Amino acid sequence: MSKLPTTFTDLIAEAENLELYPKLIKQINKDFLLANIDLDFEEDILPSNLKYLLHEVIYKLIQEKFSEYLNLLYIVDVSEEKIKQLDGSDTLQLSEQVTFLVLQREWQKVWFKSHYKS
Template structure:
């Protein structure tokens, strides 16, 4: 499996494989496990999904850092990848973390679909 390099590639691949709704369900499941009140409707547009995720991650970094770390742990985002990001600009950092979250969630959905 080669991981998508951009948000658009990820969404395009999810749509081609008809797994976009499963990606949304996986996000909802992990956010619920992390005790973060965010529930996406399965028909949410990809741009809205990205915007809401970005806004939520930004607020978590700014206001609830422990919950942010817990979310990354539950989703299983690579600590090495997060540490490699530039933390000087919180807005940019949160945008990059959103992509890491989506990419990890996509991996879970893709593997589950491939080996079911």
């Protein structure tokens, strides 16, 4: 992976081009389950719905269940450094940025697994 996709559109395009979109969904489902967050996406969910629902869940976690939110970031393994660089004054904007960081990290995991499998 030369570099991570920097937009949602690029990330989804890359996942679909490499036929890894279903694996991305599985990885998201797996990590959310590990974090005890009740979320289970169908593998054929539209990318726009995925983005919207993920954003909604992360927004609610930040607002109402902050410790679960932190646990999710830990399980997904989102860089603490990247989170600290975000502006937390606007929760809606923050949750949108965190949603992308979560997707980016999940994509990284899926890409590495497929790229380095024996």
